[in-house]
Amino acid sequence: MTTIAVLGNGRVGGNLATALTRAGHEVTAVGRTPGAASYAARTAQIIINATPGVGSLDRLTALREELRGKILVDVSNATLDGPDGLPGDLIHPGSSLAEQLQEALPDTRVVKTLNTMLFPVMTAPATLTQAPTAFLSGDDPQAKQAVRELLIGLGWHEEWITDLGGIRTARATEAAILFVPHVIRSSGFTPFAISVAR
Secondary structure, three states, X not given: OOEEEEEOOOHHHHHXXXXXXXXXXXXXXXOOOOOHHHHHHXXXXXXXXXXXXXXXXXXXXXXXXXXXXXXXXXXXXXXXXXXXXXXEEEOOOOOOHHHHHHHHOOXXXXXXXXXXXXHHHHHOHHHOOOOOOEEEXXXXXXXXXXXHHHHHHOOOOHHHEEEEEOHHHHHHXXXXXXXXXXXXXXXXXXXXXXXXXX
């Protein structure tokens, strides 16, 4: 059992919190209540960033001391809103939210994952008609292994998880968000994920 704080209690955060609790972890989901994020981050072993990417960097930088030595799992994508409310342009072109977080939080081990799919797939990957891929990006091998184990507990098969390397590789998976609005406009909100077919 791992003590986990999920920052963000919207669709993504709520879905993850419910599934991780079901998997046997001690989970606290935190919204915008003053002080709640600070307390949760201080007491958890792993913190999941499920806050809207546009404000994640400022919100998490404010928790620098609480996040010291912790694993921060970043599942957010930092984009501007498009005209129809779907994701638009990247906020960190040529970089990524995960890289920005790692630079701002040098004593925190940032791992990027689960950001290349619609949120229902994060906790129910086997519901798709073909195997999806969950990517891992991060500089700390032990942190990535801990996140890999969380994913397996959520139903991800070992062979569906691909370690891309260091945190710099997150700019590739974050750029995949640019596909999402076009797929949704074409096919609706039916759950989907990026998959590497071999």
